[in-house]
Every structure is written in structure tokens, then in C-alpha cells.
Amino acid sequence: MIDLNEGGARQTVRTIKNAGGKAHGYTVDITGRKALETPPWPIARQAKRSTFL
Incomplete structure (x- = not known):
């Protein structure tokens, strides 16, 4: 959850x-806009499977 x-x-x-x-x-x-160009990949890597809505 972000x-x-x-x-x-x-x-x-x-x-x-x-x-x-x-x-x-x-x-x-x-x-x-800058934040949208750089997704929070470190957060995604912490989970085995992530769902972003």
C-alpha cells in the first residue's frame, strides 16, 4: 500500500x-511528474508478488 x-x-x-x-x-x-517517472521499484522488490492498483 502506498x-x-x-x-x-x-x-x-x-x-x-x-x-x-x-x-x-x-x-x-x-x-x-518526476515521481511518476521513477516508480517505487525498491518497494516492489520487497514483496514476492505485488499488485499495484
Whole structure:
């Protein structure tokens, strides 16, 4: 889970885990064009399988 809002990311991760899923939360600011050109690959490498929505 990536979100600009750290608290929001934590809450979403908690919701997913409480439902039996697996999740990790990261605070990432993707509001600028530069950030969109450089995806958070280090985050993706930390997971065996990632789904980005």
C-alpha cells in the first residue's frame, strides 16, 4: 500500500490484515511528474508478488 498520508496507509494495511490478507504500507509522494517517472521499484522488490492498483 502506498499513500501520501502515512496514517491512511497504516489504516488500509490494518484493514487488509484484519480481513486475512497480507499488506505493507509505504508513504510515497506521487503528486509530481518526476515521481511518476521513477516508480517505487525498491518497494516492489520487497514483496514476492505485488499488485499495484
